[in-house]
Amino acid sequence: MKNFIFTLFLATIIFGCKSKNQEENQKNKKINEFAIIIHGGAGTILKKNMTPEKEKAYQEKLEEAVRKGYEILKNGGSSVDAVEQTIQVMEESPLFNAGKGAVFTHDGANELDASIMTGHDLNAGAVAGVKNVKSPIALARKIMTNSDHVLLSGKGASEFAKKEGLTLVDSSYFYTEKRFKSLQRAKEKMKLELDHDDKSAFYDSDIKDYKYGTVGCVALDKKGNITAGTSTGGMTNKRWNRIGDSPIIGSGTYANNETCGVSSTGWGEYFIRAQVAHDISALIAYKDLTLTEAAKEVIQKKLTKLGGTGGIIALDKYGNMVFEFNTAGMYRASMDDQGKLNVKIYKE
Numbered sequence: 001m002k003n004f005i006f007t008l009f010l011a012t013i014i015f016g017c018k019s020k021n022q023e024e025n026q027k028n029k030k031i032n033e034f035a036i037i038i039h040g041g042a043g044t045i046l047k048k049n050m051t052p053e054k055e056k057a058y059q060e061k062l063e064e065a066v067r068k069g070y071e072i073l074k075n076g077g078s079s080v081d082a083v084e085q086t087i088q089v090m091e092e093s094p095l096f097n098a099g100k101g102a103v104f105t106h107d108g109a110n111e112l113d114a115s116i117m118t119g120h121d122l123n124a125g126a127v128a129g130v131k132n133v134k135s136p137i138a139l140a141r142k143i144m145t146n147s148d149h150v151l152l153s154g155k156g157a158s159e160f161a162k163k164e165g166l167t168l169v170d171s172s173y174f175y176t177e178k179r180f181k182s183l184q185r186a187k188e189k190m191k192l193e194l195d196h197d198d199k200s201a202f203y204d205s206d207i208k209d210y211k212y213g214t215v216g217c218v219a220l221d222k223k224g225n226i227t228a229g230t231s232t233g234g235m236t237n238k239r240w241n242r243i244g245d246s247p248i249i250g251s252g253t254y255a256n257n258e259t260c261g262v263s264s265t266g267w268g269e270y271f272i273r274a275q276v277a278h279d280i281s282a283l284i285a286y287k288d289l290t291l292t293e294a295a296k297e298v299i300q301k302k303l304t305k306l307g308g309t310g311g312i313i314a315l316d317k318y319g320n321m322v323f324e325f326n327t328a329g330m331y332r333a334s335m336d337d338q339g340k341l342n343v344k345i346y347k348e
Contacts, residue, residue, distance in 0.1 A: 032319025034073040035220050037334040038066050040096050041213010042265045042311040045329030047346055062333040062343050065089040070335040079219040079227035087137040087231050090215040094176045098215045101176045102233025104183040110174040113247040114140040119226035119255035126247040128153040134167040137231045186237035216263025218315040228253050228261035244268025250278035259284040266310010274303050291316040295324035
């Protein structure tokens with residue numbers, strides 16, 4: 001009887017170890033050789049407030065953007081090229097609050113922010129409050145590769161962009177009537193209209209699509225390198241050169257080949273305080289959480305407890321991809337190495 005009990009005890013230990021090893025092997029299995037994931041902002045995005053035409057426009061632009069990066073990765077290109085060019089597709093679309101179609105500040109200007117980070121060397125570049133650079137994400141990359149700095153702002157950033165030969169534009173390039181009207185309504189009501197959260201935004205029932213989004217992209221290339229990038233026009237009616245989380249490395253953008261890449265979208269002040277993007281990476285590195293577990297812990301628990309709203313896209317070194325948000329919707333899309341396309345808008 002004693003021998004039977006001992007044998008049963010030993011078998012339990014062996015089976016337990018085997019099960020654990022199987023879980024670890026599954027956890028550490030390479031899911032995708034390369035992959036790309038994008039977002040176009042998170043917030044109170046409800047189907048009842050979306051016309052079929054507008055819904056189709058968003059879906060088509062998200063697909064165009066993610067396919068741009070996918071083709072680069074499929075053909076052996078770098079994740080940094082994929083991220084930059086994918087974000088540029090969204091920066092050039094008035095559907096999103098980034099580049100053309102950026103929201104207006106209290107003074108009637110467009111102040112643009114962006115950042116990019118490469119996971120193989122932890123290098124990063126960012127720009128804040130720039131007013132005349134066509135592609136803020138391109139400038140962020142130039143700052144990363146061609147300067148000794150990480151973050152440049154305002155006129156100095158514009159001077160650097162000119163030196164690097166980037167396209168400079170008149171402020172009229174960013175103008176859209178819809179965004180300008182949003183500013184006028186915001187001024188009338190003396191409130192801030194966040195492009196991500198209805199707690200601080202007013203809602204005009206005549207304007208159905210009242211949420212506009214920061215854009216972001218994370219990519220894993222065939223060499224195993226992860227890059228993350230984010231670009232935004234900030235907050236409607238903002239004052240005093242306010243800067244959100246998008247150009248802050250560790251808050252709006254983070255990438256590390258040993259863990260994951262993250263791009264954030266939401267109420268920037270909370271993402272800065274919570275260091276959202278880096279915290280997800282840290283939970284993977286220090287607590288051995290999966291990407292899904294880490295994203296849920298940060299967005300659904302930590303950020304929510306603070307009172308912040310928004311979400312993230314993330315991609316780990318195994319090619320796992322995650323959309324995580326605590327809002328009613330997030331413009332988002334992804335493609336894996338098999339070419340499987342996933343485009344969504346609402347919380348499902």
